[in-house]
Amino acid sequence: MFLVPRKEGVTTRARDTQLQEDQVSDVGEIAQDKWNKELPLMQQDTRKEGEIQNEKVNQFYHVENMFTFDNIGFTHTVDCYKYLSCADCDAGPVGYYDMNSKHSYVALSRIEHA
Template identity: 40%
Template structure:
């Protein structure tokens, strides 16, 4: 493809004449909210589907739009988001109880999936900064993906 026909140039710059800026492309996944709220600080109970954007704690990336997750109670241990551990070591982490159940992996804005762990599950991470795990997915059940309610922040936009 010729330079300027939709492909970046060799310098990595977006060719002129496409009507889109690099700033616009880079900012599409970020929340423009001024304030973020932690799950424990939400003023109204989150019953039914999520009413707010789920946003990465670290980089403010939008993880999921309102209306796609259903709050469920399910006990689950997830490894720490900040501490690394060696293979063969017991990971440090948290026993969590509140999760957003998402029925389709295409309902996420920006989420990544780890390599398969324990033969049947994958961890969810922020696709932009790769922090996680923020949830998990059992590859044998394609309609149940869980995002830990306490491992994301909340925003109105």
């Protein structure tokens, strides 16, 4: 999955390539410890029908405007949150959007970063 920033010449691929240093300044600071969020696993065990396996994540890049990226998708609202995914291939969730604060958080454990 590639997250393609609107800033030319910089690309991010979840898990496979690095978030470039100049992109880190675009997305904001690393938010950790005070944001503990359970995100659904990117690959679910299909043998457990109807059960969603989650992972507790506590380190995120804080992104004020997720439209910094060209190809990010959002899920339907679930408990005041929308999960972030790749609009091209539906991989995810790579983070979440908080409906109350209007800010997005990209999980560090779901992307490679420098």
